[in-house]
Amino acid sequence: MKCLSKDLNKVNTETPDERVTLSGSAGGPLLVQVVEKKEFKSGYAAIVGAPNVGKSTLLNQILKQKISITAPKPQTTRNRILGILTASGYQIMFVDTPGIHKAQDEFNRGLVATALAALGESDVVVFMIDPEFAYGPINEYIMGNLRRIHTPAILVINKVDTLRNKGDLLPLMQGYGEGFDFKAIIPVSALKGDGVGEILTEVVSLLPEGPQYYPGDSVTDQPERFFAAELIREKIFHLVHQEIPYAVAVTIDRFSEIPEKKLIEIESTINVERESQKAIIIGKGGQMLKEIGKQARIEIETFLGCHIYLGLFVRVQKNWRKDPRALLEFGYRST
């Protein structure tokens, strides 16, 4: 699509240390010469932590682009979100994850399993905590996992802009430093961008040598339609109160590119669990749905660099969070 600002997810077939020239004359030997062989580092860095500590905010700040939705509520992130950062000499695949918490039901156990899987498959772990809620069983549980997997980890103490007394940081850093051999402990404000450069420096230093997996301009591996659905879901988190956003799953029914109009037509369904939730999402005279649509459309246009037509529908899919088929259909379970 011409109006898309960039191709988000091409997979690279050429790696910097595998570029070769082939030469040879008819009948003569084929010479294979490596023309470029420099150390390049690459790997997965999982961002893990309790819900609401600022993991998705950090990923967006690192990429200087919003690819992961955020909200002042826990359990906003439901999937593994890949954010690719490429610079001269390295490529980091950051994996944003759902918050690790004591899951009360099957659906939330699935979210936690997604986060733990990302933790296990990473080359570097970025463990994030909120200094206000630094100690407790969740962080203990994550520390236990770090000790078990032996992956190099850094501790990121986020939201330092909210700390009244910066002197509180030192005992926190000491306490955590005694609990695990962190390669670095970095106080940051993901929201303001303070300390983010230090995180990058540490992650790069811990990455193994490896190829460049994605082209330099790739930002993620998910299709555009996934981000359209996520941005709609985020607006619901921001505009609709109480428990309703948790009962929402957004699906994309149609994603049609109309190049001659530089337009993408998107039709999307907001699935809820009950009739009463449907009424709230629609709002009096359709006002709420209109506002969700307006705000989502503006962000999707920024994200895709295109004009967007956005049609929203609301459907009751009874208790979808307990329905394995619905979970599969909505992309929250792989098999």
Ligand code: GDP
């Ligand atoms: P996640 O659940 O860990 O992904 O957390 P989010 O990234 O969704 O952030 C949760 C809330 O914390 C949002 O309201 C963010 O704006 C807020 N937040 C994230 N980082 C910071 C920070 O450095 N300082 C402050 N004051 N708030 C932050």
Ligand code: MG
């Ligand atoms: Mg998140």
